[in-house]
Amino acid sequence: MLTELPRGKADAVIVGGGIIGCSAAYFAAKAGLEVVLVDKGAVGFEQSTRNWGWIHQQVRHPHLIPFSMYSRRIWEGLEAELGADLEWRQGGNINLAGNQPDMEAFEGYLAAAGPSALDVELLGPAETQKMLPGIGNDVLGSLHVGSDGQANPRLVTRAFADAARGLGVTIVENCAVNSMLTSGNRTTGVATERGAIEAEQVVIACGAWSRRMLKPLGIKLPQNAIRSTVIRTTPASKYTQATGWAGDVAFRQDARGKFVLAAGNRSTFDVNLDSITDLLSFGKTAWHYRSQLKVGVGKVLLRDVFTLLPGTAHHAAPWAQLRNNEPPPDLGAAAPNLDGFHRLLPQFSHLAVEEIWAGNVDMTPDQAPVLDNATGVKGLVIATGFSGHGFALGPGGGQTTAALLQGMTPEVDIHGFRLARFAEGNVPELVPFHPVRETRR
Numbered sequence: 001m002l003t004e005l006p007r008g009k010a011d012a013v014i015v016g017g018g019i020i021g022c023s024a025a026y027f028a029a030k031a032g033l034e035v036v037l038v039d040k041g042a043v044g045f046e047q048s049t050r051n052w053g054w055i056h057q058q059v060r061h062p063h064l065i066p067f068s069m070y071s072r073r074i075w076e077g078l079e080a081e082l083g084a085d086l087e088w089r090q091g092g093n094i095n096l097a098g099n100q101p102d103m104e105a106f107e108g109y110l111a112a113a114g115p116s117a118l119d120v121e122l123l124g125p126a127e128t129q130k131m132l133p134g135i136g137n138d139v140l141g142s143l144h145v146g147s148d149g150q151a152n153p154r155l156v157t158r159a160f161a162d163a164a165r166g167l168g169v170t171i172v173e174n175c176a177v178n179s180m181l182t183s184g185n186r187t188t189g190v191a192t193e194r195g196a197i198e199a200e201q202v203v204i205a206c207g208a209w210s211r212r213m214l215k216p217l218g219i220k221l222p223q224n225a226i227r228s229t230v231i232r233t234t235p236a237s238k239y240t241q242a243t244g245w246a247g248d249v250a251f252r253q254d255a256r257g258k259f260v261l262a263a264g265n266r267s268t269f270d271v272n273l274d275s276i277t278d279l280l281s282f283g284k285t286a287w288h289y290r291s292q293l294k295v296g297v298g299k300v301l302l303r304d305v306f307t308l309l310p311g312t313a314h315h316a317a318p319w320a321q322l323r324n325n326e327p328p329p330d331l332g333a334a335a336p337n338l339d340g341f342h343r344l345l346p347q348f349s350h351l352a353v354e355e356i357w358a359g360n361v362d363m364t365p366d367q368a369p370v371l372d373n374a375t376g377v378k379g380l381v382i383a384t385g386f387s388g389h390g391f392a393l394g395p396g397g398g399q400t401t402a403a404l405l406q407g408m409t410p411e412v413d414i415h416g417f418r419l420a421r422f423a424e425g426n427v428p429e430l431v432p433f434h435p436v437r438e439t440r441r
């Protein structure tokens, strides 16, 4: 049954029911705001339920670490806060060094992260093998963060949505927002496929689609996405609560003993209409990761082209065509991914693939989010671009968005997440802790 659109004027309408939108709705309602959340499909259908489930703090920019620590502190009390089992476990995160360049990158990261007070440490081979019994002798050491955790992505966004509903938030699913409504230089709400929703403020938390939502207002957000494939194996006996990365495979053992695996260094970039203009903003990053990216030219580009052609369903209702968008897994990436896992931990060679899926990971050029009040359009808050970290940063992102809606200063400095940084060219250098390795195709 479709939820009725609310009649009165809300304090805020949040567009996008991923972890960012749902946590923002929860924290804003907890602070007393009247909130409506709208999603073109089902809540949590996109990145927020497709991710690996890592709650990691060693993000690529050291200036992001305080924010990730802030979010992790919220995670520590989140099950009690939401009254839900999220399968949260604080088993740490371990990045394995298979060669000297890995170790050097880890040392560089340790030095850069030093001032942040994050519990990051370098472990030698013996300590690493103690933590992950059975890994090969060619592991030189690891970068370890003990306070990192994991949770089940299929539970978390729903739990935020349920708790938000409990605080009076109206959640409207299967209702695409077509555009934002403005009067002068102020937002007044959104126009959806089922009518208008009036609100004092609007939050754009549309994940990979935020750029397209903002464009008609003349707001340029450099954002694109890469497609990443994930595998879940059959169950094994309990082995580790740590999440781990080892070059060609990233792993997490879930609460049922199944391993969630992904290619640590292999993704697909689906060429789309924005790719041309993106060459300038993403060129450097794309070049850096060129050996890990497969380029796909096909359905995604065609879909975009159809939106330009009058008379097509895509042109008439572009957002409705993206409802419950299901990116296809790259089966060619799945086999080497499983092989990599079997090579790393031969004692699990008997495990087979139980499930496979893909998700579009939204990215900004500096792989840091945009959390900002839009300049030029009063009442518009942008909360997007979480660049592969949004599950970990989700609770902090939601809490911070709620602070912006209340006109309060966020608890953690978000100066580095200003939208203007791209136009200013004021983007700090990345400190990668995962060195780029040539990918076996």
Ligand SMILES: Cc1cc2nc3c(=O)[nH]c(=O)nc-3n(C[C@H](O)[C@H](O)[C@H](O)COP(=O)(O)OP(=O)(O)OC[C@H]3O[C@@H](n4cnc5c(N)ncnc54)[C@H](O)[C@@H]3O)c2cc1C
Binding pocket: 015, 016, 017, 018, 019, 020, 021, 038, 039, 040, 041, 042, 043, 044, 045, 046, 047, 048, 049, 050, 051, 052, 053, 054, 055, 056, 175, 176, 177, 178, 205, 206, 207, 208, 209, 210, 213, 228, 229, 230, 319, 324, 358, 359, 360, 361, 362, 383, 384, 385, 386, 387, 388, 389, 390, 391, 392, 393
């Ligand atoms: C395969 C994969 C692995 C990942 N692994 C991790 C990890 O281990 N740890 C981590 O921290 N992060 C990880 N991430 C990243 C993380 O999942 C994202 O950063 C995070 O989920 C982003 O949340 P979001 O709410 O911004 O976007 P999303 O979850 O994508 O939600 C956006 C929502 O907006 C809705 N929407 C868009 N346009 C409209 C419109 N016009 N009208 C109405 N609704 C609209 C969409 O339907 C969608 O539900 C991973 C991502 C993927 C895909």
